[in-house]
Amino acid sequence: MEFPVKEGNVTHVTLAGKLDFARAPILMEALSKLKGNDISSIIFGCGDLTYISSSGIRAIIFAQQKIAPNMKIVMEDVNEDVTEVLEMCGIADFIEFTTSQ
Numbered sequence: 001m002e003f004p005v006k007e008g009n010v011t012h013v014t015l016a017g018k019l020d021f022a023r024a025p026i027l028m029e030a031l032s033k034l035k036g037n038d039i040s041s042i043i044f045g046c047g048d049l050t051y052i053s054s055s056g057i058r059a060i061i062f063a064q065q066k067i068a069p070n071m072k073i074v075m076e077d078v079n080e081d082v083t084e085v086l087e088m089c090g091i092a093d094f095i096e097f098t099t100s101q
Helices: 024-032 054-067 080-089
Strands: 010-019 041-052 072-076 096-098
Touching (some): 041 054, 054 072
Parallel strands (some): 010 041
């Protein structure tokens, strides 16, 4: 599955199902196309994300490090299981959690 990426000053990426070893490289490839663009933040829509592995976390960190270091990372509508994994890994310290209302 490809990840829809909407380019602009604020970029939206919809994540669904499992973001694991098999799918993380696909996300990283889609994100790498954003490098050099004027992006102030990436909003990862996680309403349908059920699982994230260390490979998925690496893809999120990749976005922060390689696209624009001062860019804001937002995780929207994250379920409790995924939030717990992100917090255990320490990634929650540099991302923002929101809900789409």
